[in-house]
Amino acid sequence: MRISLFITCYNDTLFPATGQAVVRLLERLGHSIDFPLEQTCCGQMHYNTGYQQEAMPLMRRFVRIFREAEAVCIPSSSCMAMIRDHYPKMAAEQSDPGLRSEVEELLPRVYELSELLVNRLGVEDVGAWFPHRVTYHASCHSQRSLHLGDLPLRLLRKVRGIDLVDLPNIDRCCGFGGTFAVKMGDVSAAMLAEKMRDVENTAAEVVTAVDNSCLMHIFGGLHRARAGVRVAHLAEVLASTQDDGAQEAGA
Amino acid sequence: MTIRVGESAEAPPFQKAALPLLEDPQLRKNVRHATDVIQRKRGLVVAEQTDWQELRNAASAIKAHTLRHLDHYLVQFERACTAGGGQVHWAADADEANRIIAGLVKQYGGNEVIKIKTMTSDETGLNEALERDGIRAHETDLAELIIQLGRDRPSHIVVPALHKNRSQVREIFRERMHLPELGDQPEDLTAAARHYLREKFLNVKIGVCGANFLVAETGSVCIVESEGNGRMCLTLPDVLISLAGIEKVIPLFQDLEVFLQLLPRSATGERMNPYNSLWTGVHPGDGPKHFHVVLLDNGRTGILADAEARQTLQCIRCAACLNACPVYRQTGGHAYGSSYSGPIGAIVTPQLLNMRQGQTLPYASSLCGACYEVCPVRINIPEVLIHLRGRVVREQKSTLDPEALAMKAAAAIFTSRTRFEAAQRLGRLGQAPMVSKGWMRNLPGMLGNWTRVRDLRALPPQTFREWWKAREKAAGKGSHA
Numbered sequence: 001m002r003i004s005l006f007i008t009c010y011n012d013t014l015f016p017a018t019g020q021a022v023v024r025l026l027e028r029l030g031h032s033i034d035f036p037l038e039q040t041c042c043g044q045m046h047y048n049t050g051y052q053q054e055a056m057p058l059m060r061r062f063v064r065i066f067r068e069a070e071a072v073c074i075p076s077s078s079c080m081a082m083i084r085d086h087y088p089k090m091a092a093e094q095s096d097p098g099l100r101s102e103v104e105e106l107l108p109r110v111y112e113l114s115e116l117l118v119n120r121l122g123v124e125d126v127g128a129w130f131p132h133r134v135t136y137h138a139s140c141h142s143q144r145s146l147h148l149g150d151l152p153l154r155l156l157r158k159v160r161g162i163d164l165v166d167l168p169n170i171d172r173c174c175g176f177g178g179t180f181a182v183k184m185g186d187v188s189a190a191m192l193a194e195k196m197r198d199v200e201n202t203a204a205e206v207v208t209a210v211d212n213s214c215l216m217h218i219f220g221g222l223h224r225a226r227a228g229v230r231v232a233h234l235a236e237v238l239a240s241t242q243d244d245g246a247q248e249a250g251a
Numbered sequence: 252m253t254i255r256v257g258e259s260a261e262a263p264p265f266q267k268a269a270l271p272l273l274e275d276p277q278l279r280k281n282v283r284h285a286t287d288v289i290q291r292k293r294g295l296v297v298a299e300q301t302d303w304q305e306l307r308n309a310a311s312a313i314k315a316h317t318l319r320h321l322d323h324y325l326v327q328f329e330r331a332c333t334a335g336g337g338q339v340h341w342a343a344d345a346d347e348a349n350r351i352i353a354g355l356v357k358q359y360g361g362n363e364v365i366k367i368k369t370m371t372s373d374e375t376g377l378n379e380a381l382e383r384d385g386i387r388a389h390e391t392d393l394a395e396l397i398i399q400l401g402r403d404r405p406s407h408i409v410v411p412a413l414h415k416n417r418s419q420v421r422e423i424f425r426e427r428m429h430l431p432e433l434g435d436q437p438e439d440l441t442a443a444a445r446h447y448l449r450e451k452f453l454n455v456k457i458g459v460c461g462a463n464f465l466v467a468e469t470g471s472v473c474i475v476e477s478e479g480n481g482r483m484c485l486t487l488p489d490v491l492i493s494l495a496g497i498e499k500v501i502p503l504f505q506d507l508e509v510f511l512q513l514l515p516r517s518a519t520g521e522r523m524n525p526y527n528s529l530w531t532g533v534h535p536g537d538g539p540k541h542f543h544v545v546l547l548d549n550g551r552t553g554i555l556a557d558a559e560a561r562q563t564l565q566c567i568r569c570a571a572c573l574n575a576c577p578v579y580r581q582t583g584g585h586a587y588g589s590s591y592s593g594p595i596g597a598i599v600t601p602q603l604l605n606m607r608q609g610q611t612l613p614y615a616s617s618l619c620g621a622c623y624e625v626c627p628v629r630i631n632i633p634e635v636l637i638h639l640r641g642r643v644v645r646e647q648k649s650t651l652d653p654e655a656l657a658m659k660a661a662a663a664i665f666t667s668r669t670r671f672e673a674a675q676r677l678g679r680l681g682q683a684p685m686v687s688k689g690w691m692r693n694l695p696g697m698l699g700n701w702t703r704v705r706d707l708r709a710l711p712p713q714t715f716r717e718w719w720k721a722r723e724k725a726a727g728k729g730s731h732a
Contacts, residue, residue, distance in 0.1 A: 009665065012715040013675050014708065019715035035719050041665040046658060048618060050640030054662035061666065144620035173577040177617025184266050184615060185700030190273055190581040191617070192704065220705030223690065 003116070004034045004069035006062070008076045009041035015212045021239035022075050022113065025126060028239075036065045044082035049179045052090070059090050063102050071120060072110040075235050077210045078178075080112040081145035112142070113235055114151040114210055124154050129242040131161030135204035136234075137195075137218065138170050139211040152210055152234055159237060165202045169194075176217035192221045199229060207231045254550040255345040256374050256603050258404070262588020264611040269586040278414050282406075282583040285413040286574040292520025293571060293625070300516065309509045311629040314565035317502055318555060324467040324500045325546065331470025335532020337542040348547045349380035352459065352492055355543055356386050359490045361457040367474065367481040368392035369461025370408055370568060371494050371547060373590040374603075377459070388459070389451045391480040393444055400427040406584030408591060409518045409570040414583045448480060458488035458539065462495035463567070464510060465544070468503045471531040472544065475514060475524035482526050491539040496547050498564040510567060513627035517569035550603035559638045563598050565628040570595075572622035572632060578615055587612060594622035594632045598639060606642050613639035654697075672716070679710045 003026055007019045023033050042062055043055030062083065066072050074080045084107060091103040117123055136156060142148045156164050175181070175191025182188075195218060199207055207222075207229060209215050215231040222229045262268060272278060297303055317324055329339040342348035356364060364381065366372065366388050378388040378399075390399040394412040398405055401423040405411030412420070421435040424443050433443055460481065464473040472493055474481055485491060501510065507529075515521040533542045554563050573579045573593030584592030589600040589609065597616060601609035613636045616622075622632040648655050664674045685691045686709040694702045701707060 007715050009671070013678070014710060016711055016713055016715035016718055020718060023719075035716070037716060037720070038668050040668065040671045043665075046662060048637055048640070049654075049658065050613075050637070050642075050644035051655075051658045051662070052637075052641045052644075054658060057662070057666050140617070140619035140621075144624055171621070173617050173619035173621070175577065175617060177619070180614065180617045182697050182700040184269070184578075185703060186266065186273055187269050187578055187581050187615070188617070189704040191577050216708070217705060220701070220707055223706040224692075224704065 001031045001121070002034055002070050003031050004036065004066055004072045006039055006042070006066065006072050006074045006079070006110075007035070008074065008079045011075060011212055014216070015233065018075055018212055018233040018235050021233065021235040022073065025235055025239040026073070028241075029121065029123060029126060031121075034069070038065050042079045042082050044079055045178055047082060047086055047090075055086075056090060056094070059087050059103075060099065062087075063099065063106060066110070067102055067106055069106075069109060071116065072106075073113055073116045074110065075113045075210070075233060076212065077112050077139050077142035077146050077148065078213060080110070080115075081141040083107070083110060085145055112146055112148065112210060114148055114155055115146070117155060117238075118151045125158035126155065126238050128158075128238045128240050129160040130237050130240045131163075132205045133163040133165060133203065134206045134208055134237065135165050135167040135199060135202040136170075137167055137174065137199075137207055137209040137214060139209055139214045140173050142210050143171060148210070152208075155234070155238060156208070159240075160242075162237075165204055167202055167204075167207075168198045172198075174214050174218055176214045178213070181217060188217075189221075192217060196221050196225065196227065200227060204229060206237070208234050208237050210234050252344050253346045254604060255376060256549075256600050256609075257376065257588075257590035259589040259600055259604065259609055262609070265586055265588075265615040266611060268588055269582045269615075272582045272586055277416070277419075278583055279581065281414050281416045283580060284416075285407075285410060286580055289410070289520055289574045293517060293574070294520075296516045296520055296522055300512070306509055306513055307627055307629050310513055310567075310627055311562075311565060313501060313506050313509060314628050315562070317500060318498070318561055318564055321497065321500070321555065324502055325497055327467040328465050328470055328500050329546075331466075331468065332472075332532060332544055333470070335470045336534075337470065337532040337544055340543060340545045342545050342547045342549070344549050345375035345547075346380075348375045348494060348545050348549070349377050351545050352377060352494065353381055353384040353386060355490070355492055356381070356457055357384070359457060359541065361386070361455075361490070363387040363389065363455050364457045364459045364492075365389050365391050365451050365455045365484050365488065366395070367458070367460040367476065367484045368395045368411070369459070369494060370405070370590050371461045371496055372459065373405060374549065375494070375547065377494070389448075389455065391448050391451065391484055392476070393441070393478055393480070396444060396448070397423055400424070404585060405590065406592060407570060407573055408568050408584075408593070408595070409573075414585070448483075452480075452483045452487055456488050457490045457492070458484040459492050459494065460484060462493050462499050462544075463514065464507060465495055465500040466502075466504050466507070467500050469531055471504065471529055473507060473511075473527070473529045475511070475528070476526045477519060477521075477524060479526050482528055485528050485530070486538050488539055490541045490543075492543045492545065494545045494547060496549070497551050498566070514567055514569055517567075517571040517625065517627040550605065553605055554599075554602045557602070560598070560602060560635050562630045563595075563602060563635055565630050566595050566599065567628055568595075569627055571625040571627065575621040575625045576616075577619060577621065578617065587615070594636075595630070598630075598632060598635045601639060601643075606639070606646055610643050610647055613637075613643060672714075675710075675714050675716075679712070682710055 043058030047055035397412040
């Protein structure tokens with residue numbers, strides 16, 4: 001299948017290793033990747049902070065770039081949730097029936113990474129090898145917007161060599177919340193402290209998730225505390241094989 | 252018109268109000284413990300209800316329908332209540348409600364009242380208003396009594412003294428009830444409260460209550476509670492005055508079937524409330540001789556007019572969203588500076604105040620969605636929070652606000668590939684003075700809020716798209732924009 005990658009603005013800029021892992025993983029599974037260079041941002045930050053007008057052209061841009069795609073892969077559950085939860089409503093507010101139907105037609109072909117792998121491509125064992133103690137952080141959007149359920153865990157359980165350990169209080173927010181992390185910095189920090197305790201109690205070497213945004217926040221706290229725990233996006237864990245050496249993931 | 256929600260007019264911004272609370276380990280421990288206990292109990296009794304989602308859908312549909320025809324159902328309620336011997340008053344705002352109630356108390360020759368827990372009276376500031384008129388209000392709900400004696404503010408909609416633990420309660424009772432020998436066992440404290448309250452129940456002739464539901468069809472009022480002190484207030488006095496928000500009306504008696512299953516399970520983790528009181532007007536020789544209902548608007552019709560946020564008025568004040576909220580969990584209710592705290596408070600308070608106050612409250616959420624998941628009437632709180640953030644930006648923010656300018660600039664960057672790629676390169680250059688060993692530990696401005704507790708990875712030397720372009724070039728494909 002030809003899969004179009006919407007990498008998201010912050011993965012593109014801050015976490016290129018995640019995008020590289022997605023490409024490696026999907027190509028290994030026999031698919032070809034298309035990366036339209038005109039893509040930028042889904043508009044989530046603007047929309048969720050109250051700048052809904054500013055998000056509108058970004059929605060139009062996304063639709064224009066990806067409307068012909070066979071399948072779109074997004075390695076970020078919060079950006080995926082922005083698109084799935086809010087684009088239809090945003091489009092409906094415009095007096096543009098064409099846009100509305102374009103959004104409607106495009107959405108069923110847009111997938112968060114673990115949805116794409118399990119639900120669309122029907123694969124759980126992606127042939128990965130990752131010999132580390134790993135705990136999975138379920139981001140709020142992955143749980144309560146996309147309802148991913150155990151999709152990411154099903155993928156992780158099939159990884160060779162992995163020592164997968166449950167994260168306590170997995171349904172509790174880590175305190176990132178986009179601009180919340182700076183607007184309400186002290187509350188966010190208190191939430192992070194609880195999440196870090198839960199992570200440390202697992203004795204995991206690596207925290208993984210389908211959102212680098214949560215991981216940036218969690219790792220930022222762990223690094224400050226010199227906890228010696230690292231983070232890796234799910235794609236990086238799944239892309240690792242015995243050949244390329246797992247130690248690179250999330251380094 | 253004086254719309255007031257408790258003391259919210261004087262409340263500092265959320266992030267400021269949260270600070271002293273975050274530095275109070277005892278309070279945070281009390282909040283965590285209490286919300287954990289209620290959540291656990293709720294989880295058990297919700298799980299055993301196989302039609303829970305259908306009940307939620309039904310409740311949401313009933314409430315949405317009622318709100319669309321609120322005028323009709325309120326008038327129907329007034330008619331039925333009056334036919335049953337009750338009297339209905341209409342109050343446009345907090346002051347008018349307080350005036351009506353003070354007037355009634357004086358009309359019946361009273362100078363004190365006993366009260367059932369009612370957050371609506373906290374919203375209007377009733378106790379203080381009565382006091383100014385020389386009328387003493389005695390709270391009889393145990394938690395409200397603790398708050399009143401401790402000169403405190405409620406921190407939770409259902410369990411207002413949740414931020415206090417047993418020994419703190421003992422201190423309050425010891426001092427305010429003059430009981431130097433009081434122990435700290437639950438029996439000691441309830442015995443002290445019972446002794447203190449019984450005298451009020453027997454002597455005070457006017458009761459003030461709220462309402463959980465007003466039934467339009469029959470004119471009945473329904474109140475659920477756990478202690479039985481409410482039942483005393485509803486049955487012993489000669490005069491009963493109920494203060495109720497106009498959104499409390501439901502069309503049919505039969506609708507209670509839905510709500511009386513959802514409310515106790517959501518609020519206290521009980522299958523049924525220990526006391527369910529339901530009455531219609533007055534009955535000779537049985538209960539109060541005079542019954543009044545004060546219907547309160549105080550900003551509610553303003554909420555009704557906003558189609559996107561109208562669902563806010565579906566709330567039945569169960570506080571399940573507070574118990575589930577990871578933000579409330581850290582701060583407790585006082586940070587919200589309102590009678591209504593937690594996620595529901597964050598959407599109710601600023602709307603009642605027509606977005607002129609409480610503007611930081613819609614931002615007091617990580618949008619994690621736990622509130623929506625537990626809401627028994629399916630209020631999509633995250634969606635309303637985002638909508639209200641939009642209203643704050645559009646109606647309250649100056650276009651010269653630094654955040655607004657930054658957001659405009661970011662929007663301009665994201666609408667052009669050239670600008671986006673330039674910004675990526677510029678960011679990499681600009682960060683250089685702040686980077687040490689691949690990390691940033693002390694950023695200026697708003698981002699300083701990030702690095703105060705978290706490190707930030709420096710921007711990597713190559714963006715994903717640069718890597719992609721190089722790879723395509725190496726493969727001889729070139730760029731295909």
